[in-house]
Amino acid sequence: MNAPLGHRPLHILAEKFGIARAYHGVDGHHHQVPDDTLAAILLAIGIEAGSDSEAAGTWASISEANAERGLPPVIRVRQGEAPRLPRTGPAMAASWQMNLDDGTARSGIVSTDGETGVLDNCTNLPIGCHHLVLDNGDTPAQTTLIIAPQTAWQVSDMIRDDDLQNDRPRLWGITVPLYALRSVECLDGGIGTYADWGNLAANAHAWGADFAGVNPVHALFPADPARCSPYSPSSRLFLNVLHIAPHRVPGFEACPVARDLWNQCRDALGRLRQADLIDYSAVASHLFPVLQALYDHRPGKAPPDQATDTALARHALFEALHEHFCRQLAPPAPWQDWPEAFRRPDSAAVTEFSRTHADRVGFFAWLQQMADAQLADVAGCAKDAGAAIGLYADLAVGVARDGADVWAKPEYFAQDISLGAPPDGFAPGGQNWALAPFNPLAIRAAGFAPFRAMLRATMRHAGLVRIDHVLGFARSFWIPDGLPGTYIAQPLDELLDMVAIESRRARCAVIGEDLGNVPDGLRDTLANRGMLGTRVAWFEREEGGRFRAPAHYPQGVCAALSSHDLPTLRGYWQGTDIGWRQTLGQIAAEAANHERAARQNDKAALLDFADLDRNAGEATDPAPPTGLAASLYGQLAGTPSTLVSVQIEDMLGQSEQANLPGTIDSHPNWRRRLPVPVADMADDPGVQAIAAAMRRARPSRNLNTGKRPEITTGASSR
Secondary structure (H helix, E strand, O other): OOOOOOOOHHHHHHHHOOEOOEEEOOOOOEEEOOHHHHHHHHHHOOOOOOOHHHHHHHHHHHHHHHHHOOOOOEEEEEOOOOOEEEOOOOOOOOEEEEEOOOOOEEEEEEEEEOOEEEEOOOOOOOOEEEEEEEEOOOOOEEEEEEEEOOOOOOHHHHOOHHHOOOOOOOEEEEEEOHHHOOOOHHHOOOOOOHHHHHHHHHHHHHHOOOEEEEOOOEEOOOOOOOOOOOOOOOEEEEEOHHHOOHHHOOOOOOOHHHHHHHHHOHHHHHHHHHOOEOOHHHHHHHHHHHHHHHHHOOHHHOOOOOOOOHHHHHHHHHHHHHHHHHHHOOOOOOHHHOOHHHOOOOOHHHHHHHHHOHHHHHHHHHHHHHHHHHHHHHHHHHHHOOOOOEEEEEEOOOEEOOOHHHHHOHHHEOOOEEEEEOOOOOOOOOEEEEEEOEOHHHHHHOOOHHHHHHHHHHHOOOOEEEEOOHHHHOEEEEEEOOOOOEEEEOOHHHHHHHHHHHHHHHOOEEEEOOOOOOOOOHHHHHHHOOOEEEEEHHHOEOHHHOEOOHHHOOOOEEEEOOOOOOOOHHHHHHOHHHHHHHHOOOOOHHHHHHHHHHHHHHHHHHHHHHOOOHHHOOOOOOOOOOOHHHHHHHHHHOOOOOEEEEEHHHHOOOOOOOOOOOOOOOOOOOOEOOOOOHHHHHHOHHHHHHHHHHHHHOOOOOOOOOOOOOOOOOOOOO
16 A cells, blocks of 8 residues: 655656555565656656656646546446446537447447436447547547456356256366477477377366366567576467477478478487477477478468568567577577667668568468467367367466567557566565566557457467466556566456456456455456456465365365466475475575475375375375375365366376476476376376366266377378
């Protein structure tokens, strides 16, 4: 909460734009925010307040502009209601024109009803974000008119009425690191592919699962493949091309150059397949020449059609430029350090580069088209298998500051700002994620188009999307370069309207990752808008340290035992996470010993939660007791929660977690491969035991236990 409002113009502006002058951290400490931070954040959203006089002038200009506005910047209306226009300035206009976001237009007359105006014949407006102009004979008044459904698409909307049990869908699925999946021996290029995701989704439905979720598959940096964190993408509008399965690209069988290249690196690929950790640079060095050969061999060699997709053209252009400067600059430099003429997508130098490197730009555009085609086939495979939900996709909280999205449309992002988290017990210095946030004023002025495009791209082939760190829809923690950070409010209601609109259009349900320092009332707000919350068992405790009883879990959530940032079940039991943090110097030996002692108590509580016979094992056992994983997931399956997600690492008994927060290179984040190929997972005893426990509590409505055929996208497999 802010300190009492001061009289300085800087403080008035900070209050006006929701920038916290002080806040309480999760550790209970009070943090006073320096004025330099307030001024830097205001500048990042386009508000100049570097001095008292400048801030005063800015405030006067804003006040004058608000007084002259005929309409507020945004008007929100529920679907089926007639828009009512508040009179905030000049006399109510006599006519209106509206450009709908589907490309059509409407017009009509405004009738006056007291202090409001009513648009005639507008009760049947489609959901969307529309541009409304009122003609008052002088300066037209403009606003963004949001027509939103009450809720996002629901899991229950995906299920036939006669399949519902007491109107309460209760489904389960699996979550996997896509990069970690293994194909059959001859097709594995050292990393999981979109085809593997589809095969897993189809096969998992034979186990009773109705969805298969993966980490974000947003576009990363093909020219710098070592940048492998799926949560630090270059773009959230496009896909990670390193997951393309080359043998599924149309024309693979008919392209001898591509097949020869693949066969020539047989020994190198064999080493990559056998490795426990992914070598992203090596994978890329073998994959991209094969894809280049397929691109060169495409029928007619017509360039990919970018004329009608400006976003794709700019993304492909960035990829080609990034590759060019990665070769010229060592180590690879962010685009902010490229020669100045190449830092803007509309510069003459960039236009000339796109002309002289048209084929390379075309190659990167073609890669996106191949990735999208394979993901579309993956979604079809999951649905053909009978899964109610199919693919579960993940939306990262931000984009890399030096990535394609910020280069292509810098005006939509806050410059010289990083997303992060305030100091807490795990990170006393706070967390700086080096991710660029949207500028809330800029995206509102653009009718939320960039935000909607991001949602649309993520929901395009998914039946379920998880929004990482959804707390950022209410407020996000911004860190100006070289200064302490603070919270800034976000347009929560409008953002949730966008989610509801795009969710309904895509027929895609939504999970919000609402963990951490949750603002008061946010979970109720998300639930009222039809978004599922998140409950992780490690954090769900009752009095005395006991794990929350299954019956006490809420209904409208996706329940899980752990997450990619937390230890697996075996790792939790063995204290693997504590060992890593001590080894890397995150905690001292004394603190590590204290955590291990506390973990013993937690393990005893875990045995109670699992409702296991104590003869099955004790908390002091070095390995989890036989049957613990199946019992724990069986307990979660018995909760009222709409969804339960099962980590594949727990099914396969893995001890290492995907990501250790607070590390980049010191821990092998996002690099561990699973020990069992997708095709063989059904025979694993751990998979069988947990799947059986889930089916007992959550029987599938359309279960086919026969083995599913593999995806046959594009070319036939060899």
